Each structure stands twice: as C-alpha cells, then as structure tokens.
Amino acid sequence: MTTEILVNIGPQETRVALVVGGSAQEIHIQRAHRYGLVGNVYKGAVKRVLPGMQAAFVDIGLERTAFLHVNDMLRPEGMPADAPPPPVESLLHEGQHVLVQIVKDPLGSKGARLTTLISLPGRYLVMLPFEKHVGVSAKIEDAAERERLKEVMERLAPQLAPYWGVIARTAAESATEEAIAHDMRFLVRLWADIERLAAESRPGTLVHGDLPLSMRILRDLMDAEVERIRIDSPAECQRVQEFAKVFVPEAETRIECYDGQAPIFDLYGVEDEIQRALERKVELKSGGHLVIDQTEAMTTIDVNTGAFTGHRNLEETVLKTNLEATQAIARQLRLRNLGGIIILDFIDMPNADHRAQVLRALERELGRDKARTHVHPFSPLGLIEMTRKRTRESLGHILTETCPSCGGRGHIKTVETVCHDIAREVKRAARQYDSKSFLVLASPPVVEKLQEQSGGLAELEAQFKRPIRLQSEAYYPQENFDVVPV
Structure with missing residues (x-):
C-alpha cells in the first residue's frame, strides 16, 4: 500500500495527514496560539542566587525570570549521582551565563521551571548531552526486547554518539537497528547545531525550540514506507527541504510542493474524514x-x-x-x-x-x-x-469545545419537560412576589408548546389571579427560560 504525508499550511494552523492506501490514518494539528515552552533550550543569565532555597532565578528572555533548583542542575564531574547536591552558590553566581531547558511552563504569577540536565528527544531515542550512559525506558517490559535494544545502542553509540548518553524511548520497542542509527545521527547533528547557536547567542535568547509540525513529521512519521511528503505552501516546502538536507538527507528527494487545483486535504477525502472523526x-x-x-x-x-x-x-x-x-x-x-x-x-x-x-x-x-x-x-x-x-x-479536544446548551452532557431537556419547569417556577414566583402579572421568556419551541397547552397556563392564571404573558426569544437555548414578575 502507498503511504503519503499531506501537509496543509494555513495562516495560524498547520495540519498533517498520514495517508496509507488512500485512507487517512493519523491527523496532526498545530495552532499558533497553543505552542508550549516545555523542551525549549535557552541561553540564560543568572539574576539572583538564593542559598536559603538552594535555587536561582534565571533570565531567559521571558516576561518573568525562571526558577532553577539545585536538584535540576548538572553535578560537578566525578560526583556520584546518589550523593547530595552541592550548595547552589558553589555552582552558580550572579551574571553567569547558563544553558537551560524548560521543564514546566510558566503558570499564573510563577515563572518557568528550568533544568541544566538537557535532553533532546528523537523518534526512538532521548539524547543526554551531559550524561554518558546507555539505558532503556522502564516502560518496555519485555526482557528480551530490553536486552536487544541495549545491545544495539551499545554497538552504535561508540561510533555515532561517543560523548553522549542515550536512552531508548518506549517507541523504540521493535524498532530496527537501522532506524535507531538514523535517530542517533539526527540527534548528534541537532546537538552540534545547538552548541553552535549557544556560543553565538546573547543571554535571554531561545537557542532551540521544538520543531514546527511541518518539520517534526520528519522525526515522528518519516520512515522507509513513506513514498512522498506533499506540502501545499511553496515557502514551507523549501524550508522543510533545507531542513531535511541537513538532518534527514534520505527524505529530501521525497518532499514535493503540491500545486493542484483542489485543496490538499480534499485528496483521499481527508477533510471529510476529519469531520467524521468528530x-x-x-x-x-x-x-x-x-x-x-x-x-x-x-x-x-x-x-x-x-x-x-x-x-x-x-x-x-x-x-x-x-x-x-x-x-x-x-x-x-x-x-x-x-x-x-x-x-x-x-x-x-x-x-x-x-x-x-x-x-x-x-x-x-x-x-x-x-x-x-x-x-x-x-x-x-x-x-x-x-x-x-x-x-x-x-x-x-483540539477541534471541539463543550456544548453551551447541554454543558457536555450530550443531551438536553425536552420541550415538554421545560414547560413543566416553567409552570413550577411561576408557582414559586407567585408565592414570593406580589406582582400584577408575569412575563415568561423562553425559546421559540417552548413558547409554541405552552401556547398549544394553553389550558395549563389558564389554570395558573385562575389560581393566582394574575395574567401570564409569553415572549419568544430566539437566542435562548431550549433549556433556558426566565419568569419575570411585572
């Protein structure tokens, strides 16, 4: 079966569809206002060291300074991993430049949480530039598979990543040695690029952010089965090709610009598939x-x-x-x-x-x-x-929100039920307020039903000796109504 990746670029939104055999299998959506900061790497400047908290505040160019605790810092060389951390004042001083990564987004009045233990996730691996060891995610429970992955990485690391630590992610389960080697090369090239930018940048600068979706697909979706990637924006297509040329050379020739008359997501009925998926x-x-x-x-x-x-x-x-x-x-x-x-x-x-x-x-x-x-x-x-x-x-969760009429219940009261609720509310209001009449505001279907059942209103008018007027409000949801003493 043919496998393609379709990329639709909009003004504030990027959408990606993985199509296998003419049928959409995965949909990825990224919107401009929903970018997170977790995983971003910054060159920061230490603003204040707090010995009492064993922490420091670091300026990384955001609205508020970020928080860095000693437990999230790289230990001095030779210090055992299980030893208590050294005092923060022995590791940092005010004005010091430091390379940090965000582990928790800013929240309310609190700044971002930082670490100097930088990690770079790939498709199958996580690279640890400052920790030299080989590991396998504990979530891979199969003993034989864990042993296989460790052997593969121990064989590849000395030649491809001799100075860094690597951990096999859960996604590495059943991955081939070739795929793992490809991921390792990608991460080594990425870290070299980050080091170069960090050396050239001023404090308070973003050195590395998570890839935009159009490029992240080369890491997360690209494999030997993908025949081509079609992108409907010439400018973005060129950027992705340039990125692939450096980091994923084998994908460069499979990236092409789509210039068809029909919208790209109309191919293979992807747009309709998204609607049906809701x-x-x-x-x-x-x-x-x-x-x-x-x-x-x-x-x-x-x-x-x-x-x-x-x-x-x-x-x-x-x-x-x-x-x-x-x-x-x-x-x-x-x-x-x-x-x-x-x-x-x-x-x-x-x-x-x-x-x-x-x-x-x-x-x-x-x-x-x-x-x-x-x-x-x-x-x-x-x-x-x-x-x-x-x-x-x-x-x-990305494309929809809770229904304002039913509040997420998935159903609303029937017109007849709302009519009975109105009758009960009129009785409460008649006992509570000494008014000359009552005005009932409700949705058109409810008002129509009350008019059909005029006998019920007549009984209430006779019981409380006050007239009841009905007023239809088109913007009222079916369950909503108001009984107004007049």
Whole structure:
C-alpha cells in the first residue's frame, strides 16, 4: 500500500495527514496560539542566587525570570549521582551565563521551571548531552526486547554518539537497528547545531525550540514506507527541504510542493474524514457500526450489527462484524488519537474460538500503531479492556469545545419537560412576589408548546389571579427560560 504525508499550511494552523492506501490514518494539528515552552533550550543569565532555597532565578528572555533548583542542575564531574547536591552558590553566581531547558511552563504569577540536565528527544531515542550512559525506558517490559535494544545502542553509540548518553524511548520497542542509527545521527547533528547557536547567542535568547509540525513529521512519521511528503505552501516546502538536507538527507528527494487545483486535504477525502472523526457513530462497510464515547475517565467503543444481517447464521454474522470492527477500532484510535483507558464492547460471542480470533485480529491491527498499547483478554462480562499511550491531545479536544446548551452532557431537556419547569417556577414566583402579572421568556419551541397547552397556563392564571404573558426569544437555548414578575 502507498503511504503519503499531506501537509496543509494555513495562516495560524498547520495540519498533517498520514495517508496509507488512500485512507487517512493519523491527523496532526498545530495552532499558533497553543505552542508550549516545555523542551525549549535557552541561553540564560543568572539574576539572583538564593542559598536559603538552594535555587536561582534565571533570565531567559521571558516576561518573568525562571526558577532553577539545585536538584535540576548538572553535578560537578566525578560526583556520584546518589550523593547530595552541592550548595547552589558553589555552582552558580550572579551574571553567569547558563544553558537551560524548560521543564514546566510558566503558570499564573510563577515563572518557568528550568533544568541544566538537557535532553533532546528523537523518534526512538532521548539524547543526554551531559550524561554518558546507555539505558532503556522502564516502560518496555519485555526482557528480551530490553536486552536487544541495549545491545544495539551499545554497538552504535561508540561510533555515532561517543560523548553522549542515550536512552531508548518506549517507541523504540521493535524498532530496527537501522532506524535507531538514523535517530542517533539526527540527534548528534541537532546537538552540534545547538552548541553552535549557544556560543553565538546573547543571554535571554531561545537557542532551540521544538520543531514546527511541518518539520517534526520528519522525526515522528518519516520512515522507509513513506513514498512522498506533499506540502501545499511553496515557502514551507523549501524550508522543510533545507531542513531535511541537513538532518534527514534520505527524505529530501521525497518532499514535493503540491500545486493542484483542489485543496490538499480534499485528496483521499481527508477533510471529510476529519469531520467524521468528530462524530459518535462510525459506519462499517458491512452495515454494522461503532459508537464511540470519550469521557474524562475513559473511552468506550460499542460494536453493533446495525443493518447487517449476514447470510448464514447469527454466529457467523456476529463474528464477521466483530472482525471488521477490529480494523475500524484500531484506525479510529489513531485517527482520533484516543488514549488512556479504553473499553471495547464487542457483540457477544459464546464461542471461545471466535473470541480468541477477534482478540488476535485486534492485537494484529494495533501492531501498526506507533503509540504503545496494552490489551487484556475478554473479561467475564465480554468486554476488552485496553490502554493506549497518550502522545498528544485528542482530535476532539483540539477541534471541539463543550456544548453551551447541554454543558457536555450530550443531551438536553425536552420541550415538554421545560414547560413543566416553567409552570413550577411561576408557582414559586407567585408565592414570593406580589406582582400584577408575569412575563415568561423562553425559546421559540417552548413558547409554541405552552401556547398549544394553553389550558395549563389558564389554570395558573385562575389560581393566582394574575395574567401570564409569553415572549419568544430566539437566542435562548431550549433549556433556558426566565419568569419575570411585572
């Protein structure tokens, strides 16, 4: 299957789609106002050393000075890692220039939190310029895989990164030696560039920021299977090609400028796919469907046969729908970037062989996912519990906000229910206020329903001997109303 990366550049937004076999598999979005500072490297100047707090305030060019604690500082050479840190005044003095990295964004009245223990993340590795050791992420639990990765890095590091420490990230699990070597070369070139800029820059200067999305894809998405990267902005295309020429030479020839008549995300229906990814219901080709609900605690995915009735018997129909659903589920998890705890409610299968078949199919489909997943067998209730590593905000969180009408509940009161609420509120107001009449302000559907049920209002008017007027307000949400004593 052909694999392409489409890059759409807007005035304040960059969007990237990974398309495999003509179908969008991943969507990445970066907006100008949502850039974070974590990971940025600055050349700073020490403004104040605080022995009582064992910390210092450092000017890195932001609105507020940033905070650097002694525990986040590089130890003097030869000092054991488990030894207590030396006094901060022995490490820093006012006016000293220091290379720092932000580990926590500014919040409220507090400045950013800094470290001098700089780390540079790549696709599979994290480079530690000031710590020389080889390690593997504790999240990779398979002992054989941990040993394989350590052997690969110990073989590559002496020739490619002899002066730096490297750690295999979780994403390195199952990565080839060639891919790890490629990542190591990239990080070595990146650190050399940072050192050069740091030497040339003045204090308070940003030396290295996380790559913009259009370039970050070369680190996160680019591999041998990607045939081409198409970018719809000539200027950005040139910048990415120049970046690739220095840091990812093998990708340079696969980057091309898109100048077609149709918007680039109309290719392969990517724009439509984004819209469908915001809906709860996902149609399956057989006629079945998924219902996806994302909540704060977890995401649930329900599989239904829908209009699919099969051709032979119920068990065959259920099995075919569930097998098709495994492909759709794996794709939707990537497309929507759903992470955390995920509960899958497949259609009940009494046959144990069928359950095992569906579980194997799901694990096979999830194997293509770069984010780490962990799948548990079917529970006694027939559910599959799984987790998927959160790598970034979900598509829904980026593109949508809580509905102002329902407050995120996903439903609102019916017109009839609101009419009954109004009647009760009129009774409360009649007992509380000695007014001549009442004015009810409500949405057009509610006012129309009250007029249809005029008998109820007549009873209230007779009971309290005061007239009730209705006023339709087009901007009122259906649940909202006001009862005004007049």
